[in-house]
Amino acid sequence: MSTSHAEHDHGHGSANGDHVPHVLPFKVYIATFATLLFLTVVTVAASYVDIGHTGNLIVALLIATIKASVVALIFMHLKWDHKFHGIIFVSALLFLAVFIGITMSDTEFRGEAEAIEAKNPVDLKDPFKAQRTGDIAIPKEAAAPAAAGSAAPAAGSAAPAAVPAKH
């Protein structure tokens, strides 16, 4: 967010931070407001043009992003503010991206193991057998005792199965 107005440079970068309020001409506010209104009309208009689901989504998000930037830069004065505040603002967006992004690693990929398990059903009497076919970690000799010892963990898993009762 570089400072394009030389006359605004004073008072904003001062280390002891006494913030000089930044006053914009009234015209600028009106023009910004008009821009926002105009972009709203564009959003509505664009929704009538069918360029496919993704296409429409991209256009709508693009317009919304421009509007948000105008608000942040002009109404919120970030354009003339400390660079540091710009960094804070952008990191807030990154923060949101982390939240939504990682959450989507769940919502977009749910239940993938189910398909694999369906192909490879577990024998309840010998629950570790089906897994063993795909499990490279268990050496062959160890396989037999492991099956015998599996009775205990299988019984123990009754507790996690009762979990939904808590919710």
Next chain:
Amino acid sequence: MANTATVDELGHSPEVRGKNYLNQTAGVWSWLTTVDHKRIGIMYLVSVLVGFGLGGIFALLVRLELLTAKKTIMDATQYNQAFTLHGAAMVFLFIIPSIPASLGNFFLPLMIGAKDVAFPRLNLLSLYLFWIGAIFMLAAIVTGGVDTGWTFYVPYASGVSTTSVISATFGVFVMGFSSILTGLNFIVTLHKLRAPGMSWYRMPLFLWSLYATSIIQVLATPVLGITLLLLIFERAFHIGIFDPTLGGDPVLFQHFFWFYSHPAVYIMILPGMGVATEILTTHSKRRVFGYKAIAFSSVAIALVSFLVWGHHMFVSGQSELSSAIFSFLTFFVAIPSGVKMFNWLGTLWGGSIRFTVPMLYGIAFLFLFAIGGLTGLFLGTLSVDLHLHDTYFVVAHFHYVMMGSTAIAFFGGLHHWWPKMTGKMYDEKLARVGFALTFIGFNWTFFTQFILGTRGMPRRYYNYLDQFQPLHAFSTYGSWVLGTGFLITFICLARSLKSGAPAPANPWDSATLEWQTQSPPITENFEKAPIVTLDAYERPAEETA
């Protein structure tokens, strides 16, 4: 700056002598309208101790009920309410505000040589918001209780439970604002009000930990706010967000909730780590080893804490991909935690350790946090957690970190700074007895629960299999020892208010700034604004020589 200065040696003018923030003005009104960070800190202290007492009573009730495998003193619905209110009171009324809002409020300005926080009125507002939120929570208790667990999981909380969920969650919502305001205030204060010469790297490490905590409070708490608001909307107006019968996604609620609540566990522990640092350096008379490592590990913990929330959701039905990512990322938390651990040990190494009461708490902290933190890694291991999730192992883990680490650090800090806050010394012997019973009772109660958990005892169960009964009973006996320990500690501190010997300005011979003014401090903190010429924890040259 002499370290062992008595009140008169501090060079106070005759007008100031004998005056302090406690007796400057008198009357309830002067407290309720004060903007003095020290008085606000004291009011927070009293408030969180009341919250601790309330949570403690519910805890003892829960343990008593679990003494036998079937009904002991209450029915199943009352039991659900008891553990919910225990958790909610301890988390929201005690541990989140505990160290930052009480000790932090009191000492942050003193430690940087400032007169007050940056926004004193906002500080008072945050206290009022805390009280208002607490009233909503108390109202929930009176008007039907809450039985959802402190996590308010949907769809139970949004549709099924018939208890006062809205009042409780709204209370938490309001308290969230209090938390945000405190965090904001601390960030600005640390940036703007440090005394001349007090550079970032000269700050006591408690302040770095408060800084990191504040970042989390400001960033994460709004997410809790919106989550609870959405929950309230769903419950009140049946708008489908989380409830599957209304078209919502219940796992989404868990994402929202833990996106706040995992970072929130660092809101709880980071200040405790900060307090421990101050105690360990002061009472071993040694400068902190690895100052920058400890400072930046606090910030690193704050940042990493935002990337691991899904480790609470391994069995929720979230995607396997997510679970794997979260399990992987969880291990990164261990790095900055380990960095701190070794630097604390390095600080003690070769120091002249004095086993004062605060130091006992400090050492207990090291011991208990090691157990709590390492068992966190067990739980972060995906394959292990599938078995341990929702068992007593988890209960034991988080009590080791919340109670064993944060609460122990809080009480250590209370004993450390008590002379400064109140101007009174306490009875060391009695305080030791209180500490010993707390420490023994704590391990007695909760180590048992690790064993219960690994044997498959699920958490939040009213009735349980007979085979668990001996261990449950054992744990309950421990809780009585623990309760007695706290009772003795409270009696000890309360007695000191009445009959304690007057405290000198610097009873522990500490090198930090808050001890360079009288005990208790004057309203303006320092008569002459201090100018800092020494590094953090550095002593004047003639003393180190």
